[in-house]
Amino acid sequence: MKTTSKPDLSQSVVLVTGALTGIGRATAIAFAQEGANVVVSGRRDAEGQALAAELRELGVTAEYINADVRKEADVQNLVEQTVAKFGRLDVAVNNAGTEGQPGPVVEQTPETYEAIFQTNVLGVLLSLKHELKVMVAQGHGSIINVSSVLGRQGAAGASVYTASKHAVEGLSRSAALEVASAGVRVNVIAPGPIETGMLNRFVGHNEEYKSGLLSAVPAKRAGSPEEVAQAIVFLGTSKSLFLTGESIAVDGGMLA
Ligand SMILES: NC(=O)c1ccc[n+]([C@@H]2O[C@H](COP(=O)([O-])OP(=O)(O)OC[C@H]3O[C@@H](n4cnc5c(N)ncnc54)[C@H](OP(=O)(O)O)[C@@H]3O)[C@@H](O)[C@H]2O)c1
Secondary structure (H helix, E strand, C coil): CCCCCCCCCCCCEEEECCCCCHHHHHHHHHHHHCCCEEEEEECCHHHHHHHHHHHHCCCCCEEEEECCCCCHHHHHHHHHHHHHHHCCCCEEEECCCCCCCCECHHHCCHHHHHHHHHHHHHHHHHHHHHHHHHHHHHCCEEEEEECCHHHCCCCCCEHHHHHHHHHHHHHHHHHHHHHHHHCEEEEEEEECCECCHHHHHHCCCCHHHHHHHHHCCCCCCCECHHHHHHHHHHHHCHHHCCCCCCEEEECCCCCC
C-alpha cells in the first residue's frame, strides 16, 4: 500500500507560501511545534529571515526562500531549493493570496482581475505543478491549498476574489484525481473570516462593517489564524491518509 505522508510530522519537510503573515505564519509555527522542518517563503526578506530564526528557536531546521508565486522561476526555485536542502518535500501549503480590490462587478477591469488571478490562481497552479513533480516521483506527499468559504458561495462586492477561490477549488480537485494513485493527496482548507491583515483590509478597516460581517457567522466571531493552522496540520499528517480531493471549511458554521 502506498503511504501518502510520513507517520508523524517529526523531521517531515513542510513548505508554506505567503508564510510571513496571518494564516501562513501561524501554519509555519504550528508545523514547527510538531517537529517538522519548515521552509517559509514570501516577498520580504528581512521578515522572512526573522521568521525562519523564530522557527529555529522551536528546535527545528527552518529556511526562508524568497518567492513571488506569480513567477514560475521563483516557484520552481523554491521547490528545487527545498529539495536540494532537505532531499524531499512531504507537505506543501499553498497559502499566498490577495483580496485585490473589492467592489461591484461593474467596476472590475482586466487589471483588477489580473491582480487577483495572478496570485490566487496562477500562483496555486504553478505551486501545484512544481510540488507535484517532486511528490509523485517520491511516491508520497500532501498538498493543502488555502481557498475560502467564498470558493463555495457567492459574495456581492467580492466577485473576482470569489471567482479566484472557486478556481482554487477546481484546480485542487482535478489535481487530486491526477495524483491519488501515485500516493499524493491534494486538499483544500476553506476559511471563513479570520482575524488577519486581509480581513481588516477587506472591510476597509471599518469596525462597524466588520462587526456586521461577523454577526453573520454562526459562531459570532472571527476565527484565529491558529485555528486554521491546526486544520492544515491535520491534513499534513498520517491521521488523514484517505482524505483527498476534499475541501474543509474552517468557518464557525458559515457553510452549514
Ligand atoms: N483572513 C481571512 O478572512 C481569509 C478568509 C478566507 C481565505 N483566506 C485566505 O487565506 C490565505 C492567507 O491570507 P491571510 O488571511 O493570512 O492574509 P495575509 O496576512 O494578507 O496573508 C497573505 C500572504 O500572502 C502573501 N502574498 C500575497 N501575494 C503574494 C505573491 N504574489 N507571492 C507570494 N506571497 C504573496 C502576502 O505577502 P505580502 O505581505 O508580501 O503581500 C501575505 O504574507 C489567502 O489565500 C487568503 O485568500 C483568508
